[in-house]
Amino acid sequence: MLTPIYKNIPLELQDRPQWVVWRLENREGKPTKVPFNPKRPQAGAMSNNPKTWGAFALAQRISKMNGFKGPGYMFSKDDPYSGIDLDKCRDPETSEIAAWAWKEIKRLNSYTEVSPSATGVKIWVKGILPLSGRKKGNYEMYSDTRFFTMTGHHLEGTPTTIEDRQVELTALHREVFGEAPDPQATSARPRPELSFSDSQVIERARGAKNGDKFSRLMRGDISGQKSGSEADLALCSILAFWTQDREQINRIFQTSGLYRNPGREKKWNRPTAGSTYGMKTIDKAINDTTETYQGPGFNKDNGRRTRPAGSAKVEEDPKPQAKRAPVNTFNLTDMGNAQRIVAKHGQDIRYCYPWGKWLVWDEARWKKDDTGEVDRRAKATVQSIYTEAGREKDKDRRKGIAQFAMRCESELKRKAMIASAMSEPGIPILPDEMDRDPWLLNVLNGTIDLKVRELRPHRKGDLITKLAPVKYDPAATCSTWEKFLKRIMADNQNLIGFLQRSVGYALTGDTREQCLFFLWGLGANGKSTFLEVIHALMGDYAKRTSSETFLAKKPGQIPNDIAALKGARFVAAVEIESGRRMAEVLIKQMTGGDKIAARFLHAEFFEYDPEFKIFLAANHEPVIRGTDNAIWRRIHKIPFAVQIPIEEQDRELPHRLREELPGILNWALAGCLQWRYGGLGVPEEVKQATQDYRADMDVLGDFISEHCTVAPGASAPSKDLYKTYRDWAEDIKEKNPLSQTKFGLALTERGFEVKRTTGGAKLRKGIALKN
Incomplete structure (x- = not known):
């Protein structure tokens, strides 16, 4: 049996929770591949019960235990995939493929891998099979209620991605099984080209004409709606235009601010008349939708359903900023100038009153204007007033506009223009509106949806202000990083896996684990290098702070350091003096999931929801006097027991590791998916180290x-x-x-x-x- 190569399995399959594990069992006198539930490995997996399937990361981990041979993917009516199994077509010694099989492989031209026995191949395509005809001779074809074992032994010369091959699949099926009795069978599910992933649905909805309304609803903003229930239906109705899949609409809705608003999750899942409030809302949205997205020929600019003549009129959604007025309709006043700069640049500038800062869209994020960009745009706006004058036909008015333009070149007038523009419609923005989605990670070449590990273009509507200074390259590797981890963890895969899941968790703004990672060990053990590399990877999402932040302070000290951590996802602190005591109440607050209060010097207190995960590295253990689980359940002490000899220490290592940041990002993203579907999975080594720490205290x-x-x-x-x-x-x-x-x-x-x-x-x- 081939040993699985997990990294070669297509990411779009890895992202679906349709995984099982399998092993050989003797059934009716012959070895049979039997699927098992990765969440309960002692129980079998059922092809018609998704509750017996699990996430790829979990299946990967479980498949290496208890005599299992590898992972398997369970086909479902809710996915666009079909699998073709060509048996007895490959020589396991020479790897030679039979000519008849090569013909089919080339015809389908999609992701193909060698089967576990090494004597066959499996081809994956996007396409739907007719209702009948599944097995004949050396051919097997399935698209639901069966599972495929997977090896990741990609067949060289075939694509590494799963391609849309409906035409080719239908032709192959006809040749093998004859004409299908039901010529409409392939319409039982939406055609694959009209089936979008969750992130694709969100992207298309945001880019449509009513995209601003959609973005507001996704942020949880119900302004313009009569009630929360009306807002729920409005969001579901927009989604129903792009997808008629109830479960997909439900998944997307549960990522929205409407679902996360206080009390809304409970209402959404409230049982009612054999269903739930949420599913009844979705059903109403789908039933009321009179037209859905019809493919590339459809009007992509219209992100709303069209209605038959005589039906209720759909109101237009307001634009996000003021419409540009025709030439020469602006008054020659400070207010007129404010309207001018918003008309020319309003789509790229926002003002945050609580911060006292302008933000400018730099094609990747909304960045605080620390370089005078808004002033430069004000100067350009002044220059445009001369253009207004040139277009004016009336001589006296043309002269007056030109004189006004000259006066506006003064710094005082430009400042007045900028100050007046701050309150123009569409310009003010609040801190709570920005960086709201904890599952988005902004990188140099796009934004990654951490739930599905999918990259999409940067979008203004996401209102992201942060950037990780690394490009996402799904093919990037990090061999030096992996060697480094093996060295500092003495090749302990349990600890290495825990570090990976911990960093993956830190990529998100989720804080459900309510814990603190304590990296402990004597000097020269890689703790600082590890933290520096992760800090470099996460960029704006990372903050350094003094260890004093987490230690007991004298009463009355201003919590500047706590205020500075707002918006961070990864917080690192190093070195603690021997005998210093942990600020236990503060640690509970910081990791408890509730709002914390802080203030800057000479400023008022404010509250915020912490998103950060604390990574504290030290040679000395901070004193913890609490004996209850309220504090100790939060501590994960990770032993860094290896000391690197002086002659082995590499001063250039941090630089070489930074060169591998794209690969380290992939390592962290894999850890994120492992954590999301399987939890942190605290290993015994960490549990024991924490118990010993507790006993010492x-x-x-x-x-x-x-x-x-x-x-x-x-x-x-x-x-x-x-x-x-x-x-x-x-x-x-x-x-x-x-x-x-x-x-x-x-x-x-x-x-x-x-x-x-x-x-x-x-x-x-x-x-x-x-x-």
């Missing part, structure tokens, strides 16, 4: 073991226990002894309950002082 445990007896019938006066503890803490020079209240709470957490004597004194049950 358990000063109260040391006191109990040295001075107390724990037994069911034991008891001791609370005041005696605390006095003995204080004396002990003073003897060992404990820097942060527990107060009497915290000491009592800690005992209660350990199960030592309070009992009062008849005289009212407090006793602790289950614990007694020695001697």
Whole structure:
């Protein structure tokens, strides 16, 4: 059996949650490929039950265990793929393909791979099979209710992508099985060329005439709608023009701000009359849609359904910025100048009042104007006033416009133009409107949808202000990075995989894991290099901060450092002085998923939702006095146990690793998908290191073991226990002894309950002082 080469499997298949694992079992006296559920490997997978399928990353991991031979893909009526299995056509020794099989491979000209036995090939195409005719001789063809084992052993000379081959597939099926009894069978599902991925639907909807309305609804903005329910239906109706797939509309809707708004998720999934509110809304949108997208010949500029004559009129959507007025209709005033600059440049400039900053579209993102770009555009606008004068037929008015233009060349007039333009319709923007989608990652050559690992062009409507300074190249590799990880992790694949999933998680703005990554180890172990490379990869999405940010501070200190972390997804801090205490309450707040309050110097407090994942690297363990799970469940201590000898240290390594950033991005994107479908998957090495850390921090445990007896019938006066503890803490020079209240709470957490004597004194049950 061939060992799978996972990286060669087409990404569009990897992105679908239709994966199983398989192994050989003896059925009726012969070995049979049997599929199993990757989420419950002991249970079989069913071709008609998607709940028994899983994500590619999970199937990849499980397929390497428990005697499984590899991953398999389960065909479904909801995907556009068909598979052709040509059996007994390849010599496993010479790799020679039979002539009859080469004919079919060349005819279909799509992704082809060698089967697990190495004696056959499987061809993948986009196209739908007729209802009958699946197996005959050395031919098998399937498009649903069956699975294909996959090896990733790509057949050289064939495409690495899955191509649309409906015509060729239909012809091949007819030649092998004869005429199909139902000539309309291929219309049972939408033709593949009209089937779009989720991100393609979103891209087309945003680029249509009502794209601004769609973008507002996707951001969760219900302005212009009578209610939240009306907004839900409006968004579903736009989507129903582009796709009639209920599940696809549901998936896309659940990425929208409407779904994420407070209380909306619960309403969307609320049961009602044998369905849910959400699915009933989708059904109404589909049923009310009188025309859907019809392909390239359709009017692409009209992103709304057309209605028959006499039906209700569809109102036009407002433009995102003021319409440009005809020449010479602007007043010769500061307000007129504001309208001029918006007419010429309004599509590329925005003003954020809370920030006190202009933003300019630089063809990749909305970037803060730190170089005077808006002023340069104001100067160009002044020059255009002379053009207005030249077009004016009235001599006196032409002279007046030219004189006005000359006055506007002054700095004072330009500043007045810019200041007045700040409030023009379509120009103001709020911080909460920007960078709202936690699943978009902006890179140099486009924007990556992290949910499906798909690149699309930069779009103004995404309102992204950040940029990772790397190009997405799906073919890029990172051999030096992989060698580096093997060296610093002693080739421990469990730890390397955890680092990959952790970084993949950090690519997103999602914070569901509620954790802190603590990279611990003595010097010269690669921690700093690792963090520097990830910081370089993520660019604007990454922030450095002092370790003081996460350590206990004196009351009253201004949280400037916390304010500066707004909008970051990856936050790195290095080095901690020995004996410093972790700011445990703050860590809980930062990783808890709730808003945190912060302010800059001489500014008011503000609140924001943290998106960042904390990566703290140090040689010393910060002191954690909390003994409850509320703090310890958040800590993932990753041991960096390898120390690189001086003679082996490479000062040029960071530079060479930066040259591999496109490949490292692919490594991180793979980790993101693994995390999304399988979670962080904390390995035993990290769990044990964290448990050891917790034990080291358990000063109260040391006191109990040295001075107390724990037994069911034991008891001791609370005041005696605390006095003995204080004396002990003073003897060992404990820097942060527990107060009497915290000491009592800690005992209660350990199960030592309070009992009062008849005289009212407090006793602790289950614990007694020695001697």
